[in-house]
Amino acid sequence: MGRAPCCDKASVKRGPWSPEEDEQLRSYVQSHGIGGNWIALPQKAGLNRCGKSCRLRWLNYLRPDIKHGGYTEQEDHIICSLYNSIGSRWSIIASKLPGRTDNDVKNYWNTKLKKKAMGAVQPRAAASAPSQCTSSAMAPVLSPASSSVTSSSGDACFAAAATTTTTMYPPPTTPPQQQFIRFDAPPAAAAAASPTDLAPVPPPATVTADGDGGWASDALSLDDVFLGELTAGEPLFPYAELFSGFTGAAPDSKATLELSACYFPNMAEMWAASDHAYAKPQGLCNTLT
DNA sequence: AATCCTTCCAACCGCACGACG
DNA sequence: TCGTCGTGCGGTTGGAAGGAT
Numbered sequence: 001m002g003r004a005p006c007c008d009k010a011s012v013k014r015g016p017w018s019p020e021e022d023e024q025l026r027s028y029v030q031s032h033g034i035g036g037n038w039i040a041l042p043q044k045a046g047l048n049r050c051g052k053s054c055r056l057r058w059l060n061y062l063r064p065d066i067k068h069g070g071y072t073e074q075e076d077h078i079i080c081s082l083y084n085s086i087g088s089r090w091s092i093i094a095s096k097l098p099g100r101t102d103n104d105v106k107n108y109w110n111t112k113l114k115k116k117a118m119g120a121v122q123p124r125a126a127a128s129a130p131s132q133c134t135s136s137a138m139a140p141v142l143s144p145a146s147s148s149v150t151s152s153s154g155d156a157c158f159a160a161a162a163t164t165t166t167t168m169y170p171p172p173t174t175p176p177q178q179q180f181i182r183f184d185a186p187p188a189a190a191a192a193a194s195p196t197d198l199a200p201v202p203p204p205a206t207v208t209a210d211g212d213g214g215w216a217s218d219a220l221s222l223d224d225v226f227l228g229e230l231t232a233g234e235p236l237f238p239y240a241e242l243f244s245g246f247t248g249a250a251p252d253s254k255a256t257l258e259l260s261a262c263y264f265p266n267m268a269e270m271w272a273a274s275d276h277a278y279a280k281p282q283g284l285c286n287t288l289t
Numbered sequence: 290a291a292t293c294c295t296t297c298c299a300a301c302c303g304c305a306c307g308a309c310g
Numbered sequence: 311t312c313g314t315c316g317t318g319c320g321g322t323t324g325g326a327a328g329g330a331t
Binding site: 015016036037038039051052055059088089090091102103106110 | 315316317318319320321324325326
Binding site: 061111 | 299300
């Protein structure tokens, strides 16, 4: 036995909202609030609409502070990163973008960003990629991602591909010379001042890789195997190139990158907790999920 | 000018989940 | 514990608008 429909579809108006209906709904919500019951709201507001339709119209269009269009490069970046990390959980992604709705972000992704991302990925997939950056590894980016990301390299490959184009992230002007990567905690103040107003950041360890690809004295604790891939032996992935691409800084021999990746179960939390002016960590967390 | 094609986005649909009785 | 209800969410659709032929 299925559920009863939320309203009688035959008797309520459907389709595009008229300006009069918009004004009716807006004025009602502004003076009475939604009252915790969207189903009952249309009747109270004198609207011949389904409650769900009213809710959607309010949330996606009439609500104050809604922004439409005009996505910034930073917003593109956030959407791509979060999509790659958590998949099509648009409500979560939209929550990181003030003024954006899940529907808006979803539409934006489906109509523009997805193509942009695919354009960024194709050249790298066709080329002889580093061992982890196979086309199959990129697949999670291009197909609807599951809510639980299990790929250990999808983020990295996606980001790597992005650096090969000029559409999303500018490519580095010079190849990396040496990888000297310092893993550091974001400053507590910076984390606290994060515009996304996030959960407190657990105190990460400081891990330093020496120039020979080995690890310095600080003890490693987490799944450091993955971190070790950054510098051990043949580089599996050009992180210095990647991050210089993000920051726009030339990857010099003493490039220091601040990463807060290692303690977050997924990219969303990691991103949210970081407010670095330097490298926004990409593709380092999925092994922990 | 007419037709076809593509893009964009508002709106709909159905499912899942939590609250509640 | 179970059923119902309201809400939230993600996928999909349909039509308007603009571009290409």
